[in-house]
Amino acid sequence: MSVNLDRRDFLKAAAAAATTAPGPAAKAPAQPETLAATLYHSLTPEQRGHVCFPFDDPLRSKVDANWFIVPKKVGELFTADQQKMIEEIFRGLHNPEFFDKVMYHIREDSGSLANYSVALFGEPSGKGKQNRFEFVLTGRHCTIRADGDSVEGAAFGGPIMYGHQAGKNGLEPASHPNNVYWYQAQRANEVFQALDSKQRETALIKTAPRAEAKSKTVEFRSKESLVGLPVADMTKDQRQLVEKVLADLLLPFRLKDRKEARSYIDAAGGVSSLWMSFYKNLDIGNDGVWDVWQLESPNMVWYFRGYPHVHTWVNIKA
Secondary structure: OOOOOHHHHHHHHHHHHHOOOOOOOOOEEEEEEHHHHHHHHOOOOOHHHEEEEEOOOHHHHHHOOEEEOOOOHHHHOHHHHHHHHHHHHHHOOOOOOHHHHHHHHHHHHHHHHHHHOOOEEEEEEEEHHHEEEEEEEEEEEEEEEEEEOOOOOHHHHHHHHEEEEEOOOOOOOOOOOOOOHHHHHHHHHHHHHHHHHHHHHHHEOOOOHHHHHHHHHHOOOOOHHOOOOOOOHHHHHHOOOOOOOHHHOOOOOHHHHHHHHHHHHHHHHHHHHEEEEEHHOOOOOHHHOOOOOEEEOEEEEEEEEOOOOEEEEEEEEE
């Protein structure tokens, strides 16, 4: 397959994406949208026929736990240079201090990023409002986006999904050993343990959480439809614990996306605008450490299902 890609330009872009600052704290990689544009311009007509779509194509906003946005996998369709570019884009969408854990789950769940799929929406060559362009990578336990703020008022460029099955058995033990995202549930359970008996009764729901049906999983609900305990009804110390939960949820992602997501939450009232719920009927080991829980508001869904292993859906808008 011949690709109209200037190798010097690619290596220059890849090097820029991988550059880190000196000192103990690594600098986040350069904007992955820059590399996504380089990837777009490197495509052959045949490749574009497989992965390029108009920006407003409804496929762009879909999300699921295990799906392929196009039939061709990264390892089937892209050259070695392009695959390296895709890996650097993926790297740039994450917190560099967490990226090794993300790649651990990618390898355990699917072998490598070569077994995922990529689609590109719009064109990166426009100016102003016409410059609407989004890179989307999907596969097992992953839907993630790079949009350069093309999708106004949507954190992460739209709904995302992450998760991990640690080990060969689909039903993980109650302690979820080696699951890279279980720390988030442990932090959420610290909140539950800090609640008094009346608060626990309100927060703990007996029925199943939200319906899981692809993009419907991340649908927003009206304030009147929210369930669980309003964080506004918690004590100051309890709300501080919820702040730690939110920080842990955002931790895996790049700083730009963390800041944008947090700005939308804060504009709506901060953690006090959220409801927190835990689900009794999906408790692995019946140990009272809740595997399934949720933070939500009318403009946020962060739904963590740790049964039988971790699946997490996220949708945050202004």
